[in-house]
Amino acid sequence: MSKPITLYSHATGPNPWKVAIILEELKVPYTTKFMDMADLKKPPFEALCPNGRVPVIEDPNTGITLWESGAIIEYLVQTYDTKAAFTYTSSPERFYVSQWLHFQMSGQGPYFGQGAWFSRFHEESLPSAKKRYFDQIKRVFYVLNKALEGKQWLVGEKCTVADLSFVTWDMMVPFIFGDDAGSLELEKNYPNYFAWNKRLLERPAVKKIAKDKTEASASH
Structure with missing residues (x-):
């Protein structure tokens, strides 16, 4: 049996929980170590991740320490998804999985993140910046909606890490948009x-x- 992977996380940010979903789906044993935001920029943690961000994993089974959520997901699939339950080994499907993973990291994550920043955290109200990122979030919805026409999943006939990588940022939509969330009319x-x-x-x-994240947010 595999030794548990250590997942460095924090309570609210979507990216560590994105990795946690993959670990759960793959049934890979893991333990979560929640970090205080202030400690991410200090030398003990920066020795693991020079970028000072979570997630980071330490895998005692291979000796690998890895940061960046997309890279971690690709590693977990290649190392532990031996039956390709959540990916493909065939071409072109495996490249399509990679394509959507990269879109999540380059499109969804940054736009949603900046939307959250300018709607919730920026020290002054900048309506133009808020509109810019809200419009880009809607563009991400448009791209996914168009790609999913007549399909259940992004790649092939099964749920893959390409689909799962989007979930935790999508969970942030009510927080990002606040009182404006209803105006999105996502179903329509x-x-x-x-x-x-x-x-x-x-x-x-x-x-x-989702339950673990809610409980962690309440206790940290």
């Missing part, structure tokens, strides 16, 4: 995306992580 304007996201949220592993 992006029905394929809405149905897909609902399927993902109904998965047992996703439900568990």
